[in-house]
Amino acid sequence: MRYLKEVFAARELLGNLVSREVKGKYSRTIFGQLWSLVNPLALMLIYTFVFGLIFRSHPAAGDPSGLDVFALWLLCGLLPWIFFSTVVTTGAGSLVANAGLIQKVYFTRIVLPLSVVGSAAYNWLFEMFVLVVALSIAGAFVLPWLPLLLVVMLLLAVFSAGFALMLAVANVYFRDTQWFLSIALQIGMYLTPIIYPVSLVEKASKDVGSLAGTPFALIDIYRLNPMDHFVTVFRQVLYDNRLPDGLEMLICLAWAVGSAALGVLVFRRNERNLAEAL
Amino acid sequence: MSDVAVRVDHVSKSFRLYHERNQTIKSAVMRGRRSVHEDFWALRDVSFDVPAGSTFGLIGSNGSGKSTLLKCLASIYYPNEGTISHFGKVAAMLEVGSGFHSELSGRENIFLNGSILGMSKKEITRKYDEIVDFSGVEQFIDQPVKNYSSGMYVRLGFAIAINVDPDILVVDEVLAVGDSEFQEKCFRKFEDFKRAGKTVILVSHSMETVKLMCDQAAWLNRGELMAAGKAETTIQAYLDSMGSGQH
Numbered sequence: 001m002r003y004l005k006e007v008f009a010a011r012e013l014l015g016n017l018v019s020r021e022v023k024g025k026y027s028r029t030i031f032g033q034l035w036s037l038v039n040p041l042a043l044m045l046i047y048t049f050v051f052g053l054i055f056r057s058h059p060a061a062g063d064p065s066g067l068d069v070f071a072l073w074l075l076c077g078l079l080p081w082i083f084f085s086t087v088v089t090t091g092a093g094s095l096v097a098n099a100g101l102i103q104k105v106y107f108t109r110i111v112l113p114l115s116v117v118g119s120a121a122y123n124w125l126f127e128m129f130v131l132v133v134a135l136s137i138a139g140a141f142v143l144p145w146l147p148l149l150l151v152v153m154l155l156l157a158v159f160s161a162g163f164a165l166m167l168a169v170a171n172v173y174f175r176d177t178q179w180f181l182s183i184a185l186q187i188g189m190y191l192t193p194i195i196y197p198v199s200l201v202e203k204a205s206k207d208v209g210s211l212a213g214t215p216f217a218l219i220d221i222y223r224l225n226p227m228d229h230f231v232t233v234f235r236q237v238l239y240d241n242r243l244p245d246g247l248e249m250l251i252c253l254a255w256a257v258g259s260a261a262l263g264v265l266v267f268r269r270n271e272r273n274l275a276e277a278l
Numbered sequence: 279m280s281d282v283a284v285r286v287d288h289v290s291k292s293f294r295l296y297h298e299r300n301q302t303i304k305s306a307v308m309r310g311r312r313s314v315h316e317d318f319w320a321l322r323d324v325s326f327d328v329p330a331g332s333t334f335g336l337i338g339s340n341g342s343g344k345s346t347l348l349k350c351l352a353s354i355y356y357p358n359e360g361t362i363s364h365f366g367k368v369a370a371m372l373e374v375g376s377g378f379h380s381e382l383s384g385r386e387n388i389f390l391n392g393s394i395l396g397m398s399k400k401e402i403t404r405k406y407d408e409i410v411d412f413s414g415v416e417q418f419i420d421q422p423v424k425n426y427s428s429g430m431y432v433r434l435g436f437a438i439a440i441n442v443d444p445d446i447l448v449v450d451e452v453l454a455v456g457d458s459e460f461q462e463k464c465f466r467k468f469e470d471f472k473r474a475g476k477t478v479i480l481v482s483h484s485m486e487t488v489k490l491m492c493d494q495a496a497w498l499n500r501g502e503l504m505a506a507g508k509a510e511t512t513i514q515a516y517l518d519s520m521g522s523g524q525h
Contacts, residue, residue: 013393020379020390027381104373106353107394176303275354276293 003268010108017115022122036123037130040082044071047078051195059197065140065241072138075131076238077194077231080153083124084160084227085185091116091164092171092178099278109271110264113168117161121153128153135238145237152237152244155256156230162259165267172270172277192227226255282365283330283446283477284351289360291321291346319501320346321357326496326506328446330365333468333478335492335509337485337516343501344481345450348372351479352448366445366477369395373450375435380424384415384434387423391438405441412463413437433460440467447471449480465491485513 026032051057052070061068091113095102098112128149135142142149171177193201205218222228229251236244270277294315321343328334336344349355350362352370377394378387388409392402402409410416413434415426423431440447468491471478482488488495488509496506497516504519505512 012399016390016393020382020386023386024379024381098377100373101377101394103354104376105394106370107396173301174303174306175301180303272356275349 003264006108007110007114010111013107014111014115014118017111018118018122021115021119025119033123033126036126040075040079040127043078043082044075047074047195057196057200060199062140062240063242065239067135067138067140067239069138072131072135072140073235073239074195075134076235077192079124079127079131080156080230080234081189081192081194081227082127083120084156084230085189086120086123087117087157087160088163088167088185089178089181090120091161092167092181094164095168095172095274096175096278102278103275109274110165110267113164113267114161116164117157120160121157124153131238140239141241142238145241148244149234149237152230152233152249152252155252159226159230159252159256159259162256162261162263165260165263169266169270169274172274188225188227191222191225192231194231198228198232226252226259229255281330282327283332284328284365284479285361285363286324286326286328286347286351287361287363289321289324289347289350289357289362290319291343291350291355291357292317292319294318321350321498322501323360324498324501324503325360326503328477328479329494330477331472331475332494333472333480333492335488335495335512336479336481336498337488337495337513338498338504339520341500342498344498346501347498348448348450348479348481364446367396368446368448369439369442369444370448371436371439371450372448374432374439378423378431378435381422383421384410384419384423384426387434388438391435392442395439395442397442401443405443409434409437409441412440412467414460429457429460436460436464440464444476446477446479449478451480451482451484485517489513 026035029035031038048071052074057070059070059073062073067073094112094116095109102109102112132142132146132149167177167181201222202219205222208218210217211221229248233244233248233252236242236248294313295318296313296315299313299315324343324347336347338344346355348370349372350357352368352372354370354372375391377391379390382390388406389399389402392409393399397405410419413430413436415430415434418426418430423434426434468478478491480488480491492509494507495509495512497504497512499519505515
């Protein structure tokens with residue numbers, strides 16, 4: 001409880017660090033904040049071309065929204081994934097990148113990884129805003145779902161923050177973490193139903209049957225991936241425009257709380273040693 | 279108000295001297311261990327009180343543990359044994375301008391750096407003019423700090439840190455920056471501090487500085503406290519030991 005108070009007391013510092021990241025990131029560029037849209041747009045074009053046109057991945061139309069646009073369907077899963085992967089990658093490096101500061105000034109260390117979450121969230125909000133506009137133009141009725149969307153976004157932010165906290169500490173002791181992470185994230189992206197619908201996995205799982213005599217099927221293992229649940233919920237809210245499954249929401253909530261609790265715990269345990277270990 | 283500002287109570291601090299350190303997973307697995315190390319005691323059972331309102335000097339030769347102790351005082355390191363109790367708000371100046379963002383303007387950096395040092399936005403706004411005035415960079419305050427000369431950079435950093443307005447100020451040899459005019463300014467600021475009944479703890483190699491500014495001092499040698507008390511006697515003891523060491 002005292003720790004939370006300490007973090008709360010540092011909220012101005014957190015705000016300043018976030019604005020440092022946000023302002024510093026696109027300074028001296030002509031397009032400024034627009035650059036944050038370029039990466040997702042480029043990925044969208046690539047995946048739409050390869051998987052939408054060539055492989056003919058055809059996800060079911062939005063129910064009840066009736067949307068049937070691969071690019072938009074893709075973005076509903078891709079934008080949350082990019083946010084998660086940005087937070088985790090930059091968050092993992094946040095302590096090492098600020099080693100000089102940690103060794104010279106005392107402050108609540110946790111603000112460093114949290115500021116990464118804040119600045120990534122800023123970009124993400126901007127991207128999601130553009131996506132919501134695009135969805136509305138395409139005929140989806142997203143507006144009434146915006147409050148719920150914000151709740152899910154918050155859950156994903158909390159979930160990602162917990163991961164970032166753990167990995168930031170791990171990276172101080174083992175610098176392999178950041179390199180390992182980039183591979184893990186690539187694998188993770190293909191193990192999450194972002195560019196293909198989860199129904200294809202269900203079908204494949206049924207064909208394979210139970211795994212080596214165990215009562216588990218492929219899909220059960222696949223479902224262990226927390227991002228699968230987040231992406232599912234995001235699609236239900238944004239693309240289908242309906243109330244997400246209660247169970248899926250609960251799973252997301254559980255992952256968010258668990259990851260954040262573990263992250264804070266790990267961080268607190270190691271916080272005092274950071275200046276020496278770096 | 280207690281008359282002790284900082285109580286250093288049986289503080290010991292060790293570092294690990296690594297003979298082998300496996301910071302990658304591969305080497306950790308291959309060698310079957312994370313590290314081989316022995317403990318090096320940078321501070322061993324150091325105790326003294328810093329009286330409130332004093333200017334307290336830490337002296338000793340290189341490697342005596344001064345900086346380690348200073349970092350412990352600034353809550354950057356934590357002692358393995360013993361405790362350090364502060365009676366009042368502490369600000370540490372171990373480096374000036376830490377956390378400056380080179381692309382941001384001087385003005386933005388004042389707010390950023392101030393909040394890293396623990397000031398609230400209100401406080402910074404209140405002291406903003408004083409900070410800019412003290413640093414002497416008002417002409418360039420809206421320029422990105424990467425265009426600052428190194429002197430300006432350091433002056434701005436120092437001006438922010440000195441305006442944190444702590445009860446206890448912990449200073450590493452940052453006094454050796456800036457031209458003589460700026461150093462003069464800093465000395466005066468420390469005098470003001472003293473007059474306001476605040477405590478300053480400083481580390482310096484220059485006996486002149488310590489003699490001039492400090493009324494209390496502690497002398498460390500290889501992590502052990504040799505003497506603490508009145509500045510003059512402590513400095514004399516230190517100088518004597520060096521003299522005898524040279525014969």
